[in-house]
Amino acid sequence: MEYVIKANKLSREFNNKGTVKKAVQDLTFTVQKGTIFGLLGPNGAGKSTTIKMMNTLLLPSSGELEVLGYNIYKDEKKIRTKIGFLYGGETGLYWQLSGRDNLRYFGSLFKIPTDVLEERIDYWLGRLGLTNAQHQLTMRYSKGMKQRLHIARTLIHEPELLFMDEPTLGLDPEGTKDLREIMLDLKARGKTIILTTHDMEEAEELCDEIAFIMDGRIITKGTIEELQEMYEEENRYEIELSEYPKLSMKKMENGIIIETPITVSNGNTIINISVPKTQVAERVFGEIVSQLVPFNIRQLVRKKMELRKIYLEIVSGQTKGNQTVS
């Protein structure tokens, strides 16, 4: 397995008029090549600080960090040409230049040959829907158009590793969809993306692995399936039947909850059942299913816990924990 990030006990402090603020403490994690890695957590958790240490903009106060196999303390120059950093906001573009000239400028900083650069600019302007606005001055761009240009700017030198700090900020639904497609495309081409977002649906759709950060510490990390496994207290099933069932089972038994069946538009009936993760409950659930067979089971799906719920669980669990301490 190839890792693009190896962080060990990474910490960063900020000195604010004498008081020391620990923005990030003892982060240890790895990111695998060719994946999308999500950094999630509440405002002020330390996500941007972590990203800025990885992309060499900030030096850590302590800890070890390797990016693309290079040590960030010694080889930051080598790292910088191979990474891209996309952040929400209105700065970082030349307002007096057109969209196209902006991309020319940024491309030239990476010394891309002019003919290759022009081709790439055409490609990205087209892909991001900016072709018609390419000769317009950037200061006249709308917020979302600026963000689209930022995306093109970040990708113009085809970086191997991308940092995206709330990249969909200010984008319309179409722009958001475009960016998500671009991200999945990049991943398919072997690029690695480190993403922060407050949109849990986005994280769920895109991320292969997720680390939750709160108060500068990693609370939990893993693939979405692992997190679901960790935080789900019960399995939820949705069973679709073509006939309305009659059940001899009680509504609740061994912690199992059977919701009242609902008839949906195509005439079928849906029953939601939650089953605690105990052996007894699993066995009883098996019996329930066999009782339902005569009513023609069309579909049985296990419903996954939404990331949004996991997030809220983690945040509330963490605040509860803090309260007992203080």
Added chain:
Amino acid sequence: MNTFQFVLYNTKLSWRMQRNELPLKIFIGTFAVRIIFQSLFFIWIANIIGGQGMREFAMYGNILIPAAHILFIDVYNVLRDEIDENRIDLLTISKTSLLLILIGRSIVYFIKGFFIILFTYAVISSLLIPGLGHWLKLFAAIPLLLLFSLSAYSFGIFLAALNLNDKISQMLPNFSLVFLMLVGNFTVPVEKLPPIFQTLSEFVPLRHSVDAFRAFLTDNIPYWTNPDVYIELLILTIFSVVGYSIYLESVNKFRKHPA
């Protein structure tokens, strides 16, 4: 893309950047109006202060002011985009390349500044001080004016390098301009200012540009035989070098350890 192509390419972009700042018609219109009002204002102040030659004193310095103002605002406009602390791309190029971009850009702004000065001079010499001399004389002052541009630009980037904070950098050019008006040695002679301002004015490139320019315009001897002008040119060169160096150093340092 080799370094030469790189610099050429970026200078071309800088040219477009400055061309986009103000449409030519508005540019000429506002400047004509501004120069006349500004000149009248300075003459009025000069009359209040009184004394021999105050009127001429104000006029000579006044010729550089519109250009200084424009250079300042331009520097700010470009640097506003460049002082963004998230710009890793600027850190990927070598210091030499960054320096070459800056110099290319300064020269572009110099060309703009030169035309403003020429224009101002033509207006002032024909309308206000008929005896000032033919405006073609200005072409002889190109080296001086180039250094004026470089040092004005380097003063701007030096200020930008000092803080790297968007809010402060937004106020700084305007604040600095008021300060420059005071110690630039064109509204009020520096000798009439309190000692602290006299000392401060030594560190202001504009003051040296104005002094050199005044020596160039007023003295009957050709300026290339005037040692005072050479001293001022040397001082301006030092300013430019120091300003650019501090900027180059700070690009890396400030980004690694923000406040």
